[in-house]
Amino acid sequence: MSEEKLKRTSLYDTHVKYGGKMVPFAGWEMPVQYKAGVISEHMAVRTKAGMFDVSHMGEIVCKGPDALANLNMLLTNDYAGMADGQARYSPMCNEEGGVVDDLIVYKKNDEEYLMVVNAANKDKDFSWVKAHQSGDVTFEDISDTVGQIALQGPLARKILLKLVSGDAVPQEYYACTFDQDMCGTKVMISTTGYTGEDGVEIYMPMEKAPEIWEALMEAGKDEGLIPCGLGARDTLRLEAGMPLYGHEMDDTITPKEALLSIFVKMDKPDFIGKTAIEAKTPPARKKVGLEVVGRGIIREHMNVYRDGKKIGVTTSGTMCPYIKKAVACALIDADARELGEEVEVEVRGRMVKAKMVKSQFYKREQ
The missing domain is CATH 3.30.1360.120 (Probable tRNA modification gtpase trme; domain 1)
Incomplete structure (x- = not known):
């Protein structure tokens, strides 16, 4: 084939x-x-x-009198009260609270919004929103x-x-x-x-x-x-601590595990995945940043240990040129997540020491 x-x-x-x-x-x-x-x-x-x-990113137009109601049911963030010309980021969850995708919505007017989704997920996302639409709304893939x-x-x-x-x-x-x-x-x-x-x-x-x-x-x-x-x-x-779909979040990782709680509005009446996210709060595992102490570069899918016990796995890792540090993100047991504490990451059979830190390694000066 x-x-x-x-x-x-x-x-x-x-x-x-x-x-x-x-x-x-x-x-x-x-x-x-x-x-x-x-x-x-x-x-x-x-x-x-x-x-x-x-240009490989996906664009989906959400249009109609019930556009806002659909966005608020599909997405964990709240899209009420947006001004025309505002943009807002959100995870989109499945019934188990895992992330279908993360995306940005731009408001053109009260009845028209543009959803910009990840390239790899575009067809999945379009099928998902079509399957869950309700009322007077249309979704159009214009990618x-x-x-x-x-x-x-x-x-x-x-x-x-x-x-x-x-x-x-x-x-x-x-x-x-x-x-x-x-x-x-x-x-x-x-x-x-x-x-x-x-x-x-x-x-x-x-x-x-x-x-x-x-x-x-x-x-x-x-x-x-x-x-x-x-x-x-x-x-x-x-380096800027931004999550990547398929790494820091996926269909099995909730937004709260990915430290995206600020974009999850639990005070909304409902949204897809809300009940499951409530049931998984506080999360049993959480994202953390890792900064290599000494030599070595950490990549994704590497086991993380603390005091000889496996506590999680890395989701991304590289050498960041601007801060001149080898860093990684990992999803680890929440009770083992203590910033400033040391862990070990197994890199091709060798243990590389790292320190748990916030996952935003670089922040530009405003």
Whole structure:
């Protein structure tokens, strides 16, 4: 049986032109890195600016008089009281309290919202929301028509403002503007990202992405802007303590175990998974950050021990270029989670010492 053909975003030829090393990812061919390499790309985002193709992400429009009621039942966060142009993050849970996906919802108006979901989960998510919709609402998967570019870093806004008007870019974090003019096309600009840096994500018609990419590269050439791939996207999000679906959360891990309680509004009348999450409170296991003490790099799926007893397993791990530390996240027994205490992680038969810390290893200065 032949493998399913990988999909390509409209920026595929652009990535090849810029020297992107293409790899399979979530059913797509995406650049893992460019000529500069992961470390240089990571540092560019932390100190200047970097640009990512995130057109593989999924976009689902939720529309109708009962749109808000559906979102509030499907998602653990509360979407009441949002202003037009606001964005809000949330886990979406199954009946057992595990996470179907984590996503961001943008409010266009009282009867129209845009849900942006993970590429690997898009079809699963769309099936899930369709199976659980109620009342006067429609869900439409528009992923194939939408291109998305993430421009991230302290100079991101400065670069973007060379191409759009000043009021096109929201001042607040987690906000968006619709129908902005950029390179002769209408775009949505949101102050969101997955790097822990200041920055924006720009949504456009898929076919316009190459033109907008080139315009941004030109606008950013004096600011040190470089293209970045999946490798730097992962090291940046881990350094900033941002969870990744399939690692820090999945269908068997609850939001509270993943330390996402702030996004779980237990005072809402109901949502899918609420009863199960209540039953699993307080959680028996919790996420923790690990900072390597001494030598070694920890990766995912490695056993964690304290005083010779296995207490959990790592979910992500790498060497973070900006903070110059080897770090990891792990899901461990809640009663063994004591910040500042030492643990050991089994790395290919060798025990590597690490210290339990908060999982946000880097936080940008406001």
